[in-house]
Amino acid sequence: MxxxxxxxxxxxxSYFVLAPAVFIFGPMVSxxxxxxxxxxxxxxxxxxxxxxxxxxxxxxxxxxxxxKYGETFVERYGRYFGITRSSVAYAxxxxxxxxxxxxxxSKITSGLGFGAVIMFTAGxxxxxxxxxxxxxxxxxxxxxxxxxxxxYFLGHIYLRxxxxxxxxxxxxxxxxxxxxxxxxxxxxxxVLMQS
Numbered sequence: 001m002x003x004x005x006x007x008x009x010x011x012x013x014s015y016f017v018l019a020p021a022v023f024i025f026g027p028m029v030s031x032x033x034x035x036x037x038x039x040x041x042x043x044x045x046x047x048x049x050x051x052x053x054x055x056x057x058x059x060x061x062x063x064x065x066x067x068k069y070g071e072t073f074v075e076r077y078g079r080y081f082g083i084t085r086s087s088v089a090y091a092x093x094x095x096x097x098x099x100x101x102x103x104x105x106s107k108i109t110s111g112l113g114f115g116a117v118i119m120f121t122a123g124x125x126x127x128x129x130x131x132x133x134x135x136x137x138x139x140x141x142x143x144x145x146x147x148x149x150x151x152y153f154l155g156h157i158y159l160r161x162x163x164x165x166x167x168x169x170x171x172x173x174x175x176x177x178x179x180x181x182x183x184x185x186x187x188x189x190x191v192l193m194q195s
Contacts, residue, residue: 015046019054034151051144062116066123095125107139
């Protein structure tokens with residue numbers, strides 16, 4: 001297959017793929033998009049809009065699930081996850097007092113692995129949807145800019161590295177960093193679940 005044709009396919013259909021991909025796979029898609037930006041395969045404005053649309057759609061879904069089914073979920077399955085009525089009451093109280101800070105911080109840190117849980121809890125706690133979306137949109141553009149910047153930087157390094165062995169070592173380093181971040185997020189989740 002002609003590499004020019006393949007590049008044209010990616011450039012043409014990438015924006016339609018980015019939104020559902022980030023919806024399903026999360027921030028890793030933003031990093032890859034940053035690399036593609038550096039390689040000049042895609043353009044910045046439609047990329048940012050597609051990534052933001054995908055992540056915000058995910059946030060809306062989690063909020064809606066929490067608002068509509070949160071109480072039922074806690075009643076039926078909460079005991080399997082260590083969720084009690086008192087922990088739900090505590091979370092609701094926390095959200096009623098600090099929902100702006102919790103939602104915005106969660107968004108710009110991608111929830112440190114708790115993004116979906118926090119958005120679900122926002123719905124369960126009945127945070128006003130308009131306020132919820134304003135905070136999410138503000139945090140989303142900061143988060144997307146950060147992820148694209150990191151990916152762009154990695155793409156820049158990739159272009160600078162000439163030797164194939166160096167490229168493989170750089171790829172291995174990126175994989176190690178990603179796995180480490182995922183492991184750290186899981187560790188933080190387990191520590192927070194125990195407290």
